[in-house]
Amino acid sequence: MTKEATLYRMVMPGHVCPYGLKAKYLLGKKGYKIDDRWLTTRAETDAFKAKHDVKTTPQTFIGGERIGGYDDLRRHFGLKVRDPGATSYRPVIALFVMTALMALATSYSAFGDPFTLRAAEWFISFSMVVLALLKLQDVDTFATMFLNYDLLAKRWVPYGYVYPFAEGLAGILMTAHALPWLSIPVALFIGIIGAVSVFKAVYIDKRELKCACVGGSSKVPLGFISLTENLAMIAMAVWMLRGLI
Structure with missing residues (x-):
């Protein structure tokens, strides 16, 4: 029929x-x-x-x-319908998968081997740049969401507007291994403040917030992934500092 x-x-x-x-x-x-x-x-x-x-x-x-x-x-037809207000980790998962593939592809192009230490470095620095790009699409909206939990931004509002530029600059310089005297302190500074802010908001104050990590319209929950982003930034800075000593 x-x-x-x-x-x-x-x-x-x-x-x-x-x-x-x-x-x-x-x-x-x-x-x-x-x-x-x-x-x-x-x-x-x-x-x-x-x-x-x-x-x-x-x-x-x-x-x-x-x-x-x-x-x-x-x-x-019994199919899933997207809830526009629902929280989702999909944006950050997609971002990290793509930046990881970019890092592997770049390593293969440069060294003939995708699995190198430089690939790991590029993964973090590429992620920083792409995360900054998403924030820079609408800096004002990002800064407003950022004010919900970032400890420094609450004390000095312009920090929310500076942050995406600082993250992007550090990521670009780390990708090129250029001006480490600038990129390392910037990454350490914003990474440590970010990690402490997220840890306090999520694990001490037990607040349920959206993360501004992928931009101000994000539906990503503030939590482990947000903390990991900041810890990875700190780890990258420490790793590069180790190479200078």
């Missing part, structure tokens, strides 16, 4: 609804024959919403029953 669905979605000269495309793809993936009905003007879209008493499009109907929008369609 052929499974059929009717899909109403916006397809206008200046806008094609992305969720409409996703709903169409999902229905096709589930083996449905789709009656794809386009809403080609704003007036037509508004009239459709008023008729069916809905606030959004696309809207899917199966067997004459309205299923709803894209998220409702996913629920109908």
Whole structure:
């Protein structure tokens, strides 16, 4: 028996609804024959919403029953629906996986071997640079979130605005092994303050906060990964200092 669905979605000269495309793809993936009905003007879209008493499009109907929008369609098929407010470690996991692969690739290109001490150094320095980049996308939002837990930023607000630049500078210099007299103190300073701040907020005060480590809109929980980021920065600085002695 052929499974059929009717899909109403916006397809206008200046806008094609992305969720409409996703709903169409999902229905096709589930083996449905789709009656794809386009809403080609704003007036037509508004009239459709008023008729069916809905606030959004696309809207899917199966067997004459309205299923709803894209998220409702996913629920109908028993699929997971993303909660925009939910905490997740995915951003930092993705970041560290990619910077690790970058470090291995760079080591292989430079030395013909991905598994070198320089690869480990590059992993940390690349991570510092990418983390700084994410913060620099919106420094003000980062600084605001940072004020929730960083001990120095609470005493001197401009530190929240300085931090991403300091982290990025230290990461770039450490990548190049340049100006260690500057990169090592900067990394030690921000790493130690960061580690103490996170440890106090999470393990002493038992506060449940979002980490500003990947930017001010982060849904990453403040905790072990945030502490590890700072400890890795300290370890990198100590390792480079050891090489100078």
